[in-house]
Structure formats: structure tokens, C-alpha cells
Amino acid sequence: MKLNGAQILINSLQSEGVEYVFGYPGGAVLHIYDALEIQNKINHILVRHEQGATHAADGYARVSGKPGVVLVTSGPGITNAVTGIATAHMDSIPMVVISGQVPSPLIGGDAFQEVDAVGITRSCVKHNFLVKDIKDIAETVKRAFHIATTGRPGPVLIDIPKDITIAQMTAEPYPKTVDIRSYKPTVKASDRQIKKAAQLIAKSRRPILYSGGGSVIGNASKELREFTRLLNFPITQTLMGLGAYPGTDELSVGMLGMHGTYEANMAMHGSDCVVAIGARFDDRITGNLAKFCPTAKVIHIDIDPSSISKNVIADIPIVGQVGQVLSALTTELKDLKLADISKWWTQINDWRSVDSLAYKRTEGVIKPQTVIETLYEVTKGEAIVTSDVGQHQMWAAQYYKFDEPRRWINSGGLGTMGFGLPAAMGAKLADPSRDVACVTGEGSIQMMLQELSTMLQYNTPVKIVSLNNGYLGMVRQWQEFFYEKRYAMSYMDALPDFVKLAESYGHVGIQVEKEVDLKPALIEAFAQKDKTVFLDILTDPTENVFPMIPAGGGHSDMLLAGRDDMVSKNETDFTAV
Amino acid sequence: MRHIISVLLENEAGALSRVSGLFSARGFNIESLTVAQTNDPGLSRMTIVSSGTDRVIEQIVKQLNKLIDVVKVIDLTDQDHVERELMLVKVCVKKKDELEVKQLVDIFSCKIVDVSDRTYTIEIAGKTRKLNAFLNALDFAIVMEVSRTGVTGISRGRTII
Numbered sequence: 001m002k003l004n005g006a007q008i009l010i011n012s013l014q015s016e017g018v019e020y021v022f023g024y025p026g027g028a029v030l031h032i033y034d035a036l037e038i039q040n041k042i043n044h045i046l047v048r049h050e051q052g053a054t055h056a057a058d059g060y061a062r063v064s065g066k067p068g069v070v071l072v073t074s075g076p077g078i079t080n081a082v083t084g085i086a087t088a089h090m091d092s093i094p095m096v097v098i099s100g101q102v103p104s105p106l107i108g109g110d111a112f113q114e115v116d117a118v119g120i121t122r123s124c125v126k127h128n129f130l131v132k133d134i135k136d137i138a139e140t141v142k143r144a145f146h147i148a149t150t151g152r153p154g155p156v157l158i159d160i161p162k163d164i165t166i167a168q169m170t171a172e173p174y175p176k177t178v179d180i181r182s183y184k185p186t187v188k189a190s191d192r193q194i195k196k197a198a199q200l201i202a203k204s205r206r207p208i209l210y211s212g213g214g215s216v217i218g219n220a221s222k223e224l225r226e227f228t229r230l231l232n233f234p235i236t237q238t239l240m241g242l243g244a245y246p247g248t249d250e251l252s253v254g255m256l257g258m259h260g261t262y263e264a265n266m267a268m269h270g271s272d273c274v275v276a277i278g279a280r281f282d283d284r285i286t287g288n289l290a291k292f293c294p295t296a297k298v299i300h301i302d303i304d305p306s307s308i309s310k311n312v313i314a315d316i317p318i319v320g321q322v323g324q325v326l327s328a329l330t331t332e333l334k335d336l337k338l339a340d341i342s343k344w345w346t347q348i349n350d351w352r353s354v355d356s357l358a359y360k361r362t363e364g365v366i367k368p369q370t371v372i373e374t375l376y377e378v379t380k381g382e383a384i385v386t387s388d389v390g391q392h393q394m395w396a397a398q399y400y401k402f403d404e405p406r407r408w409i410n411s412g413g414l415g416t417m418g419f420g421l422p423a424a425m426g427a428k429l430a431d432p433s434r435d436v437a438c439v440t441g442e443g444s445i446q447m448m449l450q451e452l453s454t455m456l457q458y459n460t461p462v463k464i465v466s467l468n469n470g471y472l473g474m475v476r477q478w479q480e481f482f483y484e485k486r487y488a489m490s491y492m493d494a495l496p497d498f499v500k501l502a503e504s505y506g507h508v509g510i511q512v513e514k515e516v517d518l519k520p521a522l523i524e525a526f527a528q529k530d531k532t533v534f535l536d537i538l539t540d541p542t543e544n545v546f547p548m549i550p551a552g553g554g555h556s557d558m559l560l561a562g563r564d565d566m567v568s569k570n571e572t573d574f575t576a577v
Numbered sequence: 578m579r580h581i582i583s584v585l586l587e588n589e590a591g592a593l594s595r596v597s598g599l600f601s602a603r604g605f606n607i608e609s610l611t612v613a614q615t616n617d618p619g620l621s622r623m624t625i626v627s628s629g630t631d632r633v634i635e636q637i638v639k640q641l642n643k644l645i646d647v648v649k650v651i652d653l654t655d656q657d658h659v660e661r662e663l664m665l666v667k668v669c670v671k672k673k674d675e676l677e678v679k680q681l682v683d684i685f686s687c688k689i690v691d692v693s694d695r696t697y698t699i700e701i702a703g704k705t706r707k708l709n710a711f712l713n714a715l716d717f718a719i720v721m722e723v724s725r726t727g728v729t730g731i732s733r734g735r736t737i738i
Binding site: 130181309 | 586587590591594595598602632635636639640642643645646647648
């Protein structure tokens with residue numbers, strides 16, 4: 001039977017088990033949309049903006065663990081998608097983006113809706129392809145899914161000129177296997193490195209486990225729990241790693257980094273052995289590199305060799321799949337005698353008693369932290385929480401204790417405002433039975449508002465928890481601290497009536513002004529299972545995120561809330577145990 | 578320190594821009610870059626001369642390896658190797674300069690590949706240092722233009738990439 005290129009493409013996606021395609025049609029992809037229309041295995045979600053498609057696919061991928069699939073047209077279709085592709089790239093999210101291209105003979109001629117998609121996306125994809133022959137379509141799709149989902153995952157773009165989708169050929173079976181001679185990601189770590197690391201871990205007296213997004217994306221949560229509990233070591237998790245190890249567990253010292261807890265950052269600072277697990281020593285984690293972990297030996301486990309010794313030199317690098325490495329280490333360490341770390345725990349508990357996430361409630365205003373704590377209470381810590389970018393993101397990460405991986409969905413690497421809402425839609429599609437909350441602010445939400453329409457069309461009920469403080473809060477916070485309170489462009493005037501706005505999109509809108517109404521409003525919102533509810537919560541406009549490591553500071557240079565006019569109770573020369 | 582990095586990569590459209598894009602995006606420096614097809618028509622070989630601390634070079638090698646089209650990367654500087662560069666120099670020769678230029682061509686064992694009314698085009702191959710020395714030896718005033726290929730290299734003995 002003869003098929004056209006578009007049909008071969010759609011058949012290939014079906015063979016990959018694709019459930020949802022997030023996309024937006026246009027001239028160059030009309031044949032592909034036609035092929036989608038005549039089948040019923042793949043559901044297409046028509047977004048309102050291509051950036052929304054990429055974030056929705058991203059949210060879907062983060063929750064399901066399966067690659068997100070995006071379909072956009074040429075020109076503005078693909079340029080609009082770039083932000084979402086870059087977001088996925090920074091956070092190592094598996095995604096396959098198919099973009100239409102102008103017909104092959106027109107490429108390079110500045111045709112209508114032509115851009116060099118492969119060129120534009122080169123630096124923000126794991127790999128990209130321009131399909132030049134109908135015969136290559138199936139093989140390219142196979143390769144794209146393989147590359148996107150193996151090793152360190154990431155987005156892969158397939159650019160398909162229109163004429164290739166029109167051309168016809170006799171159908172061939174979809175390739176079963178794929179072999180790319182230039183792409184063989186390391187999976188199994190070297191035994192020698194494992195042994196060396198185990199020796200160092202067993203001897204360490206002030207250890208800390210520092211786990212990142214790799215533990216979530218690498219599905220290594222089980223192995224991480226076994227490893228941590230065997231050792232009885234303190235564990236801190238990055239913004240991207242939250243939930244791989246339960247946040248409510250006794251061994252968890254919370255998030256580290258710029259807005260990490262006092263105990264997590266101080267433990268990093270005082271440690272003699274940092275075990276980095278699927279984490280990449282991002283600048284928001286390390287602070288000033290010159291002051292980073294001054295007394296620690298570093299063991300770095302990562303599937304991507306280029307992450308190792310990029311920012312911080314690893315004493316013992318281990319390249320491999322996180323779960324596999326952790327179970328090998330666990331086996332190795334079962335036979336070793338561990339050093340006594342009880343004094344270290346005493347020290348950590350002392351730091352814990354500082355209670356760095358404490359905040360002052362003020363009569364008459366809703367504290368944003370209270371909103372997150374109430375959200376946690378109302379959802380019993382069981383919801384999937386997506387977020388946008390800014391203060392609310394940090395508060396959500398600090399005050400919602402994630403006990404399971406793939407529940408906390410946020411743009412950590414690129415920090416993309418507008419991510420939260422479409423990601424929530426993707427998350428809901430991936431796990432329809434679970435409550436999904438999108439924690440956002442009045443700034444971020446306005447970057448992707450139009451997706452409210454998509455959410456109605458496809459019935460993806462989520463609860464939008466918007467912390468409306470009238471400011472681009474994180475910008476305002478930096479201006480308050482470092483720009484002598486000159487609030488340049490961080491105040492947002494002329495805000496819409498979010499309640500009416502939600503209603504006009506066919507959803508439910510609730511405004512919360514008083515703290516007493518907060519919990520009832522959240523309960524009411526979550527009770528409306530099949531409705532998207534927009535909670536416009538007016539929060540304290542002057543609240544700041546603490547603790548905070550200011551730019552140039554190290555882990556022991558934290559600013560703590562309300563203490564000594566923001567000077568932290570630093571213990572740079574605490575007694576080493 | 579100067580390093581010569583040899584890269585074997587798929588002979589695909591856009592492979593060169595992936596490499597050059599990587600260098601500019603990550604702020605690595607390129608002194609020279611040469612690329613051409615190998616004995617296997619499916620593969621290209623690229624030779625990049627870069628400089629940086631050991632850490633930077635380590636990152637360059639790792640980042641190159643991370644590119645999907647890259648089959649293999651070696652730092653030739655780590656091993657016994659041969660490196661060569663080819664240069665074409667066009668000089669303007671007046672009668673009085675002719676002898677001196679011919680003598681220099683002899684001394685540097687290079688050759689004149691094109692002669693026209695008052696110009697010689699000289700071809701010289703060798704290590705970068707030799708090419709630089711030849712240029713320095715020529716009277717600056719008579720050099721009209723220079724075209725260099727950049728360094729290519731290969732390891733000595735039985736070792737292959």
C-alpha cells in the first residue's frame with residue numbers, strides 16, 4: 001500500500017506509542033494534520049500558542065516519564081516553540097518536536113514562513129534532523145525517540161519539508177531497533193570507581209547526599225531511598241530533585257542552594273564528603289564556587305560525562321545511570337563498616353533548630369508561605385504541583401513537602417515564566433486521577449493565559465493558585481536588597497479581574513482576600529473535581545524569600561528572615577566533628 | 578596551552594555548524610579548524626586547534642563527545658603525533674628581491690607554484706611554527722596575501738583515532 005510522508009510520520013508516532021500530540025496547525029503541516037485526522041490512536045491537543053504546546057508536552061513528560069510530542073508549523077510555529085524546547089533542554093526532559101518546513105525546493109529562498117529551524121534550535125536541543133527524503137522519515141522518528149529518551153534525555157527536533165509529507169512510497173514496517181554508531185551513552189559505571197567511592201563514603205564523618213533532577217528523571221527514587229536509609233546520611237535535594245527522596249523524612253534536610261534551608265546549606269558547607277547524585281552543580285546551587293564546600297571530597301554520579309568537573313571538580317567521578325550506580329554502591333557499602341556520624345547529626349539538628357523557614361504572620365495580610373502550607377494541608381501532600389517562575393516557585397518548593405518523584409513540576413534550569421499553566425494541563429493528561437495545582441503569580445500567569453481556553457476544550461481541570469502580590473516579586477526582592485529599593489518595572493498595574501477572566505474562559509474564579517477564607521476556598525476549589533478553578537489570592541506584597549544566599553555568597557552566607565536585620569546566624573568556623 | 582583535537586564525525590549536513598556552534602556558545606576558542614571527508618565517505622575528520630587550561634580542554638573534549646554526530650574525539654597533544662599546515666603566500670617581487678626570495682624558498686624547502694609578472698605564489702607545508710618563521714623571514718613589504726589551511730594532524734605509529 002502506498003502512503004504519503006505524513007501518514008508514514010503518523011504511523012511512526014503510533015508505533016512509538018504516542019498518546020498525545022500537542023500542537024498547532026499551519027501551512028507546512030497541513031498534510032500531517034490531515035493524516036492525524038484520519039486516525040484515532042493519537043489524541044491531538046490544540047493549544048493556543050506553540051510555546052504552550054511545548055510546555056504542555058514537557059509537563060506531560062515530567063509526570064508520565066514518557067516523551068512529550070509537539071507538532072508545529074514552519075516559521076513562527078517553530079520560533080514560538082523555541083522557549084519551550086530550551087526549557088526542556090535545560091531540565092533534560094525527553095521531548096520530540098516535529099516542525100513543518102517549507103517545501104525542499106524553496107528552502108534557502110526566504111519563502112513565506114521559512115526559518116532555519118535546525119539552525120535556530122541547534123543550541124537548545126539534544127539533536128535535530130532535517131528530513132530530506134520520504135524514505136528517511138520512519139528511521140528518523142525512531143532515532144529521535146531513541147535519542148530523546150536515552151542517556152541524559154532531552155528534546156529532539158525533526159524538521160520536515162512539506163513536499164516530503166506529500167510524496168508517496170510503499171509502506172515499510174517501522175524499524176524495531178536503532179543503532180547509531182556515534183551515540184552510545186554509558187549506562188553501567190566502572191566497578192573501580194564504585195569501590196573507590198564506597199571506601200570514601202564509609203570513612204566520611206560529615207557526609208551529605210546532594211540529589212538532583214537526575215534521580216527523578218532517571219527513575220532512581222527507589223534506589224536513592226535504599227541507599228540513603230542504609231547509610232543514615234543527611235540528604236538534601238535540589239529544586240529539580242524534590243520528591244525523589246521523601247521531603248517529610250527525618251533524613252531529609254530540605255532543599256539547598258540560593259533559597260535552600262539553613263541546615264542543608266550549612267551541611268554542604270561543613271561536609272567532608274559530598275555525594276552528588278544526578279545533579280550538576282548549577283550556580284543557583286553552589287553560590288560562589290570559590291567558597292563552595294571548602295572541606296569536602298566530591299563524589300559525582302551523573303549519566304552525562306560533560307556534567308562532571310564542569311563547575312566543581314569531582315574527586316571521584318562516576319559516569320552511569322543513577323539508579324544502577326546507587327544500587328551498586330548500596331551493595332558495596334553493605335559489607336563496609338561506616339564511620340560514626342552521630343556528632344554530625346547533632347550538629348545538623350542544631351542547625352535545624354534555627355528553623356530557617358519560620359516566618360512571621362501579620363494580621364490582615366495573607367502570607368504566601370501560608371498559602372502553600374494550606375495547599376499542602378488541603379491536598380494532603382498528594383497533588384502534582386506545577387509552578388511558574390519567581391518567588392511563588394521558591395515558596396512552593398520550600399513549603400510543599402514532596403514525598404514522591406514526578407509530583408513537583410517546574411522550570412528549574414531556564415526559569416521560564418509561563419511554564420506552569422500549560423505544564424499543569426500536560427500533567428493532568430498524564431495522570432488524570434490526581435489533583436493538579438498550578439502555583440503561579442499574577443506576573444507569570446499572564447504569559448500563558450490563553451491556554452485556559454485549551455484547558456476548557458480538553459477538560460483538564462487544574463487548580464490555579466495565583467499568589468497575587470501586585471509585584472514581579474523576585475525582581476522586587478532583588479531591587480529591595482541590591483538596588484536601594486528602586487523598583488524598576490517590577491510593579492504590575494492594570495491587572496485584569498482574574499475572577500471574571502477565569503469565568504469568561506468558562507472556568508471558576510475565586511478571589512481570596514482574607515486569611516480566614518483561604519482554607520475554605522482551597523477546599524472548595526479542590527472539591528470541584530471537574531472544574532478548573534482560578535484562585536486569585538491577594539498576598540503580602542512585601543514578603544521576601546528566605547533564606548537567601550546573595551550573589552557572590554557561599555553556603556554559609558545566608559540571609560535569614562527577620563534576624564539581625566537580615567544578617568544570618570552564620571557559623572563559618574563551627575567546630576568540626 | 579595549545580591543543581590539537583581530532584574529531585571523527587558523521588559526514589552529515591550541518592555537522593560543522595554543530596561543532597562551531599558549540600565552541601561559540603560555550604566560549605571555547607578556536608585557533609583553526611579544518612575538515613574534510615575521510616577514507617570512509619560516511620565520515621569526516623575535523624582537526625581543531627584550541628587553547629585553554631586543562632579543565633577547559635577536558636570540557637571541550639566532553640562536549641564534543643556529547644554531540645550526537647561525533648563518533649570519536651582525541652586530543653592529539655596527549656600523544657606522539659605529526660601535525661602539518663599548508664600555506665600559500667603571494668609575494669610581489671621586484672628584480673632586486675628575486676634572488677632573496679628564491680634562497681628563502683630553498684632554505685625552507687618549499688616551492689614556487691605560480692609565477693606571473695612580478696608575483697610569485699609560494700606553497701609551504703609544515704608545522705605552524707615553520708610557517709610563521711617563513712613569513713617572518715620574508716620582507717613584510719612584499720607579502721601581498723596569505724592563505725593558510727589551519728593545522729591537521731595524525732598520531733604516529735599504529736595508534737589510530
